[in-house]
Amino acid sequence: xxxxxxxxxxxxxxxxxxxxxxxxxxxxxxxxxxxxxxxxxxxxxxxxxxxxxxxxxxxxxxxxxxxxxxxxxxxxxxxxxxxxxxxxxxxxxxxxxxxxxxxxxxxxxxxxxxxxxxxxxxxxxxxxxxxxxxxxxxxxxxxxxxxxxxxxxxxxxxxxxxxxxxxxxxxxxxxxxxxxxxxxxxxxxxxxxxxxxxxxxxxxxxxxxxxxxxxxxxxxxxxxxxxxxxxxxxxxxxxxxxxxxxxxxxxxxxxxxxxxxxxxxxxxxxxxxxxxxxxxxxxxxxxxxxxxxxxxxxxxxxxxxxxxxxxxxxxxxxxxxxxxxxxxxxxxxxxxxxxxxxxxxxxxxxxxxxxxxxxxxxxxxxxxxxxxxxxxxxxxxxxxxxxxxxxxxxxxxxxxxxxxxxxxxxxxxxxxxxxxxxxxxxxxxxxxxxxxxxxxxxxxxxxxxxxxxxxxxxxxxxxxxxxxxxxxxxxxxxxxxxxxxxxxxxxxxxxxxxxxxxxxxxxxxxxxxxxxxxxxxxxxxxxxxxxxxxxxxxxxxxxxxxxxxxxxxxxxxxxxxxxxxxxxxxxxxxxxxxxxxxxxxxxxxxxxxxxxxxxxxxxxxxxxxxxxxxxxxxxxxxxxxxxxxxxxxxxxxxxxxxxxxxxxxxxx
Amino acid sequence: xxxxxxxxxxxxxxxxxxxxxxxxxxxxxxxxxxxxxxxxxxxxxxxxxxxxxxxxxxxxxxxxxxxxxxxxxxxxxxxxxxxxxxxxxxxxxxxxxxxxxxxxxxxxxxxxxxxxxxxxxxxxxxxxxxxxxxxxxxxxxxxxxxxxxxxxxxxxxxxxxxxxxxxxxxxxxxxxxxxxxxxxxxxxxxxxxxxxxxxxxxxxxxxxxxxxxxxxxxxxxxxxxxxxxxxxxxxxxxxxxxxxxxxxxxxxxxxxxxxxxxxxxxxxx
Numbered sequence: 001x002x003x004x005x006x007x008x009x010x011x012x013x014x015x016x017x018x019x020x021x022x023x024x025x026x027x028x029x030x031x032x033x034x035x036x037x038x039x040x041x042x043x044x045x046x047x048x049x050x051x052x053x054x055x056x057x058x059x060x061x062x063x064x065x066x067x068x069x070x071x072x073x074x075x076x077x078x079x080x081x082x083x084x085x086x087x088x089x090x091x092x093x094x095x096x097x098x099x100x101x102x103x104x105x106x107x108x109x110x111x112x113x114x115x116x117x118x119x120x121x122x123x124x125x126x127x128x129x130x131x132x133x134x135x136x137x138x139x140x141x142x143x144x145x146x147x148x149x150x151x152x153x154x155x156x157x158x159x160x161x162x163x164x165x166x167x168x169x170x171x172x173x174x175x176x177x178x179x180x181x182x183x184x185x186x187x188x189x190x191x192x193x194x195x196x197x198x199x200x201x202x203x204x205x206x207x208x209x210x211x212x213x214x215x216x217x218x219x220x221x222x223x224x225x226x227x228x229x230x231x232x233x234x235x236x237x238x239x240x241x242x243x244x245x246x247x248x249x250x251x252x253x254x255x256x257x258x259x260x261x262x263x264x265x266x267x268x269x270x271x272x273x274x275x276x277x278x279x280x281x282x283x284x285x286x287x288x289x290x291x292x293x294x295x296x297x298x299x300x301x302x303x304x305x306x307x308x309x310x311x312x313x314x315x316x317x318x319x320x321x322x323x324x325x326x327x328x329x330x331x332x333x334x335x336x337x338x339x340x341x342x343x344x345x346x347x348x349x350x351x352x353x354x355x356x357x358x359x360x361x362x363x364x365x366x367x368x369x370x371x372x373x374x375x376x377x378x379x380x381x382x383x384x385x386x387x388x389x390x391x392x393x394x395x396x397x398x399x400x401x402x403x404x405x406x407x408x409x410x411x412x413x414x415x416x417x418x419x420x421x422x423x424x425x426x427x428x429x430x431x432x433x434x435x436x437x438x439x440x441x442x443x444x445x446x447x448x449x450x451x452x453x454x455x456x457x458x459x460x461x462x463x464x465x466x467x468x469x470x471x472x473x474x475x476x477x478x479x480x481x482x483x484x485x486x487x488x489x490x491x492x493x494x495x496x497x498x499x500x501x502x503x504x505x506x507x508x509x510x511x512x513x514x515x516x517x518x519x520x521x522x523x524x525x526x527x528x529x530x531x532x533x534x535x536x537x538x539x540x541x542x543x544x545x546x547x548x549x550x551x552x553x554x555x556x557x558x559x560x561x562x563x564x565x566x567x568x569x570x571x572x573x574x575x576x577x578x579x580x581x582x583x584x585x586x587x588x589x590x591x592x593x594x595x596x597x598x599x600x601x602x603x604x605x606x607x608x609x610x611x612x613x614x615x616x617x618x619x620x621x622x623x624x625x626x627x628x629x630x631x632x633x634x635x636x637x638x639x640x641x642x643x644x645x646x647x648x649x650x651x652x
Numbered sequence: 653x654x655x656x657x658x659x660x661x662x663x664x665x666x667x668x669x670x671x672x673x674x675x676x677x678x679x680x681x682x683x684x685x686x687x688x689x690x691x692x693x694x695x696x697x698x699x700x701x702x703x704x705x706x707x708x709x710x711x712x713x714x715x716x717x718x719x720x721x722x723x724x725x726x727x728x729x730x731x732x733x734x735x736x737x738x739x740x741x742x743x744x745x746x747x748x749x750x751x752x753x754x755x756x757x758x759x760x761x762x763x764x765x766x767x768x769x770x771x772x773x774x775x776x777x778x779x780x781x782x783x784x785x786x787x788x789x790x791x792x793x794x795x796x797x798x799x800x801x802x803x804x805x806x807x808x809x810x811x812x813x814x815x816x817x818x819x820x821x822x823x824x825x826x827x828x829x830x831x832x833x834x835x836x837x838x839x840x841x842x843x844x845x846x847x848x849x850x851x852x853x854x855x856x857x858x859x860x861x862x863x864x865x866x867x868x869x870x871x872x873x874x875x876x877x878x879x880x881x882x883x884x885x886x887x888x889x890x891x892x893x894x895x896x897x898x899x900x901x902x903x904x905x906x907x908x909x910x911x912x913x914x915x916x917x918x919x920x921x
Contacts, residue, residue, distance in 0.1 A: 102801035146789035495713020504704035
């Protein structure tokens, strides 16, 4: 029995669902927790999740559903790019997680009998999505926020809100490299200091801002992940970026319109006749083209997101059938009962009305795809565990033995740097090449509760106590960050707005280029052009100038620092996309239309090369063993719009 | 894609109340921001423009304005500020609605009841502290697999869900005449707690397991700074962006607190 470190401390960076779930698990295990967040944790990006959280339930089970089927859906949804044991474990834990959230008081919608209600979601033919109105992420985050507040009141968790993670402090090189704390900066006082810990969990979410306007919150720059990547952590499958089919384009961001709108019966359509500018309510059924229902009779409007996105994109861009000649299609709920809509979707319909100025109870919404989620992220590992197949959960799976993850294993969701972990969207572990709707909340909470146990065991049983680590390790890390900060501060000039060296202008150009070249449709030549553009922007960033040189709440500094990180991460995403010469899930290459399992049933690993400043790519085989590879077409049929020669003349 | 709207750019004047830090004097600056009709411009996109072009209307070079933002979908509460005299989220303040004409002026001020960190950025730590004061959580035993939570009727769910949409933005506090700005955190404990935490008392007392802390919550409501400090101005409910029935919550918690106090008087518990 190894000696147990009773003073062990873990740093959790990020206070969204993954971070907060980790906090409660670690606090329960008697570990001291310091939680760092740029925003007050209750304002984390998880609040934006709307539709729900997937788990096998008794109703679905009696119709033939099971944890095994949930795993199978998740794997084929991800086009078989995810390692199978983590997906096995996550889907098998899902029902327990729902029960726990229920005990914490999450107001899940209820049936007449008082049971938890369920809705249909993409990539499944079974109702297995639990929901709380259309603000499920907000409700789940609040439940965990409340539990963490309780731990905070009991002195088990210390929050550092309005603190920004700057760098993971490491010791040793190569396989011996380990993380022993972080450097962080108070975004109000601008104080920079070191925080020692036996382990660090990154739970910092996605990187939507690399693409400019996305559905993500303003802090989702990917900056924290990029800093770990620059410090030697591997970044996996960066090219796998989810573009959500239904968002409301805006001047500052693209607001999400939940998949639950379709789960509750919403239908996507365009006028069958190009140039039909009639009020949508005046267009009769026969003159509407329900593109997803026609092309995918089995799944209809609930095909996985990458598929719905490509169909909507193509109907607008290739067929020029977008509503009013613009890049937009109708998402129609106007035929549904008002009271039922308000009970199940009230939150998102209100958002649409506030931001688009039209009432979706009355008229169809106008939507278009937008960057939404990163399936890729920091590379993480786990300990596989073989066990007998469960007669209920793995019904008819065809195996005697299955492989999950070992609960409490020290390396669960650990990066290639010892003691540095990645939980939730910032890792690459569960969603392969496309994430199914309502699986994100699950993977975040699962990581916190399941993988958090491994971290608790690691710091108690195996980590070198930070008390034994020389102070100079921390001092040097702080010096390094002071130096980088000063370098940016020294460029400041009030009123600076020269586009060539203005950080906001560089960010704008980066976002537009990444969205144009590296989202729904990717081709080699276009991406090579984008790479030159990124290189040009990196050149300009070398001479970037701040407009604020103060050392009090300098948001200009924080943004500009993150911009440098976004450029680095953008390059890794782009290089991964260029090198993956196949189409798989969200990664669609017209120049390589087929999935190429021979060459690319592999995880992309990007390693930052400090000499060149570029990513070095290598590939690791995907860990399979249970579900066999099969084609992923969701029963697509050829269908063309019935352009009926009626008097669909434009009213001008 | 056609951009027929491009030619319709208009200039909106932003009058912004700024401050360089706690204890520093406030001052006003005006910025001109070009906006195109029909493109979904809001206060956020205009502040982003100012950040990229920090030059005032009279041509003075300055620093970008500091403000807080998060989701930009009115579910996180971060970007709350006082716009044209009314407290609200800035993300959902759409230019085509509030400033449709050339030369329209928008006034931005920080929230009035919380300490200013810088410019439009305020520190709402007191709000989160008040959630500790009322033990705003369900006291679960542990994280192990113990089955589902209590059954709930759809009617009760509907009431609880509405209350649970509170995003701790602080609009109800900013608008309340009984809620005052307090810089010294040692004095928060006895000051009026405000509508949002009172509504959370109702929310958690409605949950079967949550109600095991009902006595402690009502004790807090009966104490100084609790429910009796409410002056019934009803500004809270008028300013809540999520239409949470805050005055109903205050009335319900008020009744419970009275019953609780009477019971305590007779039973000593």
